[in-house]
Amino acid sequence: MTPPLTVRPAFECTYDIVSLGEVMLRLDPGERRIRTTRAFDVWEGGGEYNVARGLRRCFGLRGAIVTALADNEVGRLVEDLILQGGLDTSYVQWVDYDGIGRDVRNGLNFTERGFGVRGAVGVSDRGNTAIAQMTADAVDWDALFGRGVRWFHTGGIFAALSATSADVAVAAMKAARAHGTVVSYDLNYRPSLWKGIGGVERAREVNRELAQYVDVMIGNEEDFTASLGFEVPGVDDNLDELDTAAFRSMIDAAAAAYPNFQVIATTLREVHSATINNWGALGWSRAHGFAQATQRDGLEILDRVGGGDSFASGLAYGLMELESLEAALNYGAAHGALAMTTPGDTSMATLAQVKKLAEGGSARVDR
Numbered sequence: 001m002t003p004p005l006t007v008r009p010a011f012e013c014t015y016d017i018v019s020l021g022e023v024m025l026r027l028d029p030g031e032r033r034i035r036t037t038r039a040f041d042v043w044e045g046g047g048e049y050n051v052a053r054g055l056r057r058c059f060g061l062r063g064a065i066v067t068a069l070a071d072n073e074v075g076r077l078v079e080d081l082i083l084q085g086g087l088d089t090s091y092v093q094w095v096d097y098d099g100i101g102r103d104v105r106n107g108l109n110f111t112e113r114g115f116g117v118r119g120a121v122g123v124s125d126r127g128n129t130a131i132a133q134m135t136a137d138a139v140d141w142d143a144l145f146g147r148g149v150r151w152f153h154t155g156g157i158f159a160a161l162s163a164t165s166a167d168v169a170v171a172a173m174k175a176a177r178a179h180g181t182v183v184s185y186d187l188n189y190r191p192s193l194w195k196g197i198g199g200v201e202r203a204r205e206v207n208r209e210l211a212q213y214v215d216v217m218i219g220n221e222e223d224f225t226a227s228l229g230f231e232v233p234g235v236d237d238n239l240d241e242l243d244t245a246a247f248r249s250m251i252d253a254a255a256a257a258y259p260n261f262q263v264i265a266t267t268l269r270e271v272h273s274a275t276i277n278n279w280g281a282l283g284w285s286r287a288h289g290f291a292q293a294t295q296r297d298g299l300e301i302l303d304r305v306g307g308g309d310s311f312a313s314g315l316a317y318g319l320m321e322l323e324s325l326e327a328a329l330n331y332g333a334a335h336g337a338l339a340m341t342t343p344g345d346t347s348m349a350t351l352a353q354v355k356k357l358a359e360g361g362s363a364r365v366d367r
Contacts (some may be wrong), residue, residue, distance in 0.1 A: 004285035004325040005216070005262055005366050007182055013148030014087070016061035016247040016320065020172050021158040022066050022131040024107035024124070026345055034110050034123060040084035045109065045153065045345025047157040048186045048297075049305050053085040054313030054347045055151075058335065058354065059130040060318070061195050064088035066139060066172070068130035072097040074106045074128075085346065090116045093138065095130040113303045113343070116276030124192065132162040139168075141175035151316055152176040155186035155218075156227055159206050160193035166206045173213035185210060186312050187219035189226040202225055207275050213286060216263040216319065217254065218312050221247065224266070244282055244292070246267070261285050263319065267311050267336065268295070275301050281311060283325050284354025286364055293333035294360070301340045310339035310347045327358075334358035 021044045027188030031035035049065055056063040065087045069075035071094040082089055085204065094239060095104045105191040107126035114120035126132070145152070159166045174184050185209060194203045207227040213219065234251045251264050263285045270278035281293040301307075318328025334357040338349040 001203065001288055001323060002321075003323060004287050004328070005182060005319045008150045008180055008318050010150065011057060013150050014062070015042045015064050015147070015149045017052045017055045017063040017065060017153065017316065018091075018144065018149050019048045019052035019063070020066045020169065021154070022046045022107055022126065022129060023049045023065065023069070023082060023243050024109040025074060025110055026109045029112050030111070030343070031115075034112050034121065040090065040110075041343065042077070043080055043344035044085070047186060047304060047309055048153055048155050049082075049200070050309035050315045050345050050347075051153045051316065052087055053185070054310050054339075055071065055317060056086040058347045059317040059351055062088075062319075064091055066091040067143075068093040068095055068134050068138075070095050070097045070101070070104045070130045070147045072106070078106060079180050089131040091144065091255055093130070093134070093140065095133070098262055101128070104128065104133065106130065110306055113305070116273050116275055119274050122305070126161070129161070132165060132189075134168050135164050136171040137168045139172070140300070141172050142179075145175050145179035145181055146256060148177065149179070150320060151182045151184065153184045153186070153312070153316065156203070156207055156250060157193065157225070158189040159210060160190065160197070160203070161199075166210060170209055170213065173210070177213060181212055182276045184216035184218060184312070184316060185214040186308070187217070187227040188308070189219070189223045191226075200226050204229050211258050212260060214258070216260070216265070216271035216316070217261050218265050218315070220267050220308065223252070224250055224254065228254065248284075248290060251282070251290075252265060255284060255286065260262070263325070265315055265332070267273055267308055267333075272298075274304070277304070279333065279337055280290050281329045283315075283329045285325045288325055291324070291329055293326070293329040294358075296333070297335055299340070303343045304340050306345035306347070307336040307340040310349075311336035313347070330358040331355075338359060
């Protein structure tokens, strides 16, 4: 059977995955609220970074992160966390710190998980960060992708950071495609990021430009509607009942509008409460058409943040290493489900655990 995507073989590449995006310090109050807590746990995280880290730590692939950090103690803490995640930091750019953050700083992300009727809350403090000031020529992209990279990932969070971020993404994506690297992009629409720079209209302008260079497009229903303008009929704001026929119609429209898309994938999340969601995934490939992951109704969630990124990394692993779109979707959905059972943005799952769940395993005790 022809695979859904042609990916360069590992033996001719230095990296399996390279991601471009911001890595922030996440401050997590645990079971408490941001506004009343007296202590925070510290994690690292970022929409694009989480994908590369998941592919390295859970799936054992070779990865690197392209980002920038202010050279101070907070930046070095973020670096230490990245190193624990196993990614190559050779492409982390260090920017001189001015002492108070007037010119450059590192991003902070305060996130509470939510519980029951209380939804998760995120408060970002990321203005004027080092990565937001990166320019398109800051990295020798041809030299990077000339080393051999199987997969490149970036997304809509990075593209929204500043007036130059989208140009950086375009330069990276063009170089990746020129060197035969698969390009994936997670739309990851965040109203707070676009609010002050043109809102939905600007988000669509930027993302429609970037979409021309994408092989694998990822997003949920809000992402495709807000970022690319593809409506999903019959889906309400509460996301309490999703019609897969509507999603298939949306994907058909996106595939027709962008003939460069080889794979399109969307998570299917029905929110009953902050801690109980129905969870699944739907995908399409130009080679084989539609496939759907195992649906998990009543999925119990500890921390939903990063679940979509873990889906993306499982999907990428499947498209690189497995033989069918359905298998890739099941690995993505299983990895996302497992990632949402642990705190923090990043995955604590193992490949064996993902494989077991993707193939129908249960939560019986392992001992």
